[in-house]
Amino acid sequence: MSNASPDTLTGPAAALNTHRSGTRAMLARNAEAFVIPAAAVMVGLGAFSAFLMALNKSPLAFFRAIYFGGFGSAFSIDNSLTHASPLLLTALCVALPARLGLVIIGGEGALVLGGLAAASIALPLHGLPYFVVLLMMGIAGALVGGIWIGIVGALRYFRGVNETIASLLMAYIGIAVMNQLIEGPLRDPASLNKPSTYPIGDAYRIGDIPGMQVHWGLVAGLVACVLSWALIERTTWGFAARVSGSNIRAAQIQGLPVGKLILAFTFIAGAFAGLAGMIEVAAVQGDANASLASGYGYTGILVAFLARQNPLAIIPVAFMLGAIDASGSLLQRHMGLPDATVQVLQGILFVTILFSDTLYGRIKWLNPDLWTRAQS
Numbered sequence: 001m002s003n004a005s006p007d008t009l010t011g012p013a014a015a016l017n018t019h020r021s022g023t024r025a026m027l028a029r030n031a032e033a034f035v036i037p038a039a040a041v042m043v044g045l046g047a048f049s050a051f052l053m054a055l056n057k058s059p060l061a062f063f064r065a066i067y068f069g070g071f072g073s074a075f076s077i078d079n080s081l082t083h084a085s086p087l088l089l090t091a092l093c094v095a096l097p098a099r100l101g102l103v104i105i106g107g108e109g110a111l112v113l114g115g116l117a118a119a120s121i122a123l124p125l126h127g128l129p130y131f132v133v134l135l136m137m138g139i140a141g142a143l144v145g146g147i148w149i150g151i152v153g154a155l156r157y158f159r160g161v162n163e164t165i166a167s168l169l170m171a172y173i174g175i176a177v178m179n180q181l182i183e184g185p186l187r188d189p190a191s192l193n194k195p196s197t198y199p200i201g202d203a204y205r206i207g208d209i210p211g212m213q214v215h216w217g218l219v220a221g222l223v224a225c226v227l228s229w230a231l232i233e234r235t236t237w238g239f240a241a242r243v244s245g246s247n248i249r250a251a252q253i254q255g256l257p258v259g260k261l262i263l264a265f266t267f268i269a270g271a272f273a274g275l276a277g278m279i280e281v282a283a284v285q286g287d288a289n290a291s292l293a294s295g296y297g298y299t300g301i302l303v304a305f306l307a308r309q310n311p312l313a314i315i316p317v318a319f320m321l322g323a324i325d326a327s328g329s330l331l332q333r334h335m336g337l338p339d340a341t342v343q344v345l346q347g348i349l350f351v352t353i354l355f356s357d358t359l360y361g362r363i364k365w366l367n368p369d370l371w372t373r374a375q376s
Contacts, residue, residue, distance in 0.1 A: 032360065032367070033308055040356035041306070044349040051344065057335060069330035070323025078213040082284075084322030085214070086111070088221030089276035090300025091307065091314045092228050093149065093269040097163070098309040099232055100265055101245040102156065106167030107273040108297025109174025110148045114141035114274025115281045116178050119288035120186060122200040133204045137278050145274015146267040148174060153266030157259050175293050182288055196289035206283035217279035221318075224272055228311035231268075241265060273297060295343070299325065302346055305353045321346070
């Protein structure tokens with residue numbers, strides 16, 4: 001039997017060895033994208049369990065309540081899908097600019113302003129056909145949200161303003177503008193305890209998917225994720241964005257339109273968040289009010305990071321986070337925990353996911369490049 005090393009093999013044996021090495025390398029790279037986030041989630045859940053025990057609460061009872069509240073019945077699943085619907089769109093507001101190396105965390109501002117714009121434009125259109133009004137509401141919400149996040153992209157490209165800080169500040173400004181308008185010139189005088197705009201009317205509400213208690217916004221979010229994946233993975237613009245995200249200086253030297261990419265991707269990202277606001281108005285709230293600022297834009301950040309900015313991976317992650325959000329009322333009734341407990345869990349998970357980013361490429365058995373260095 002030959003004792004030749006893999007480097008000295010020739011002919012069919014060398015080809016077979018090369019094939020096996022390539023397969024192992026591919027499996028290792030694919031495993032890295034799953035193993036590291038999964039490990040980060042487990043660490044986060046362990047830290048949160050310690051937090052619960054410090055409050056003299058049972059972690060097992062907590063996670064059991066999350067399971068029953070999010071997945072325990074057909075109603076629970078429908079409720080989880082309803083909560084996941086806006087998360088699909090707000091996560092895209094983070095994931096698309098991330099392909100250019102931009103960290104946008106201001107989707108909440110685009111969502112509330114998109115919802116406000118949709119509610120406002122519906123009022124003068126009363127009497128027009130259903131689909132015309134919904135189309136105009138969608139265009140208004142997407143346009144306002146796109147402009148709002150597009151401003152962040154413009155500040156980043158033309159003035160070098162940090163997009164993370166700018167988008168966060170723009171979110172606060174957007175929420176303040178919404179509150180000012182719904183408590184001022186756009187307020188319905190009949191909304192006494194909870195200031196809101198005039199209702200859009202039942203005739204223009206988005207209904208439920210047949211056989212489910214989930215509105216059609218879920219389908220819009222799923223379609224948006226698939227289209228975003230196609231944009232990134234199957235178009236020249238997506239390829240240019242990936243190249244620019246890897247090395248923006250090299251992309252500029254190669255003549256790629258970095259400025260146009262930043263403006264286009266931030267606008268599309270904001271449009272998705274604005275569309276989420278429109279759907280919340282047309283399917284859930286019926287008008288624009290302070291409940292639009294319910295944190296979907298911020299939870300979308302966690303969804304995008306857990307999904308590693310992959311539009312298709314956003315779908316199951318949004319469902320998981322939607323289930324956690326949906327179980328909040330059950331936690332209050334059965335364990336006496338406030339809604340903020342769910343936010344603590346999300347915050348801990350976010351920190352562990354951010355920390356796990358430092359591990360990519362550093363674990364030997366998940367990085368084929370380190371195999372080659374070790375052999376040399």
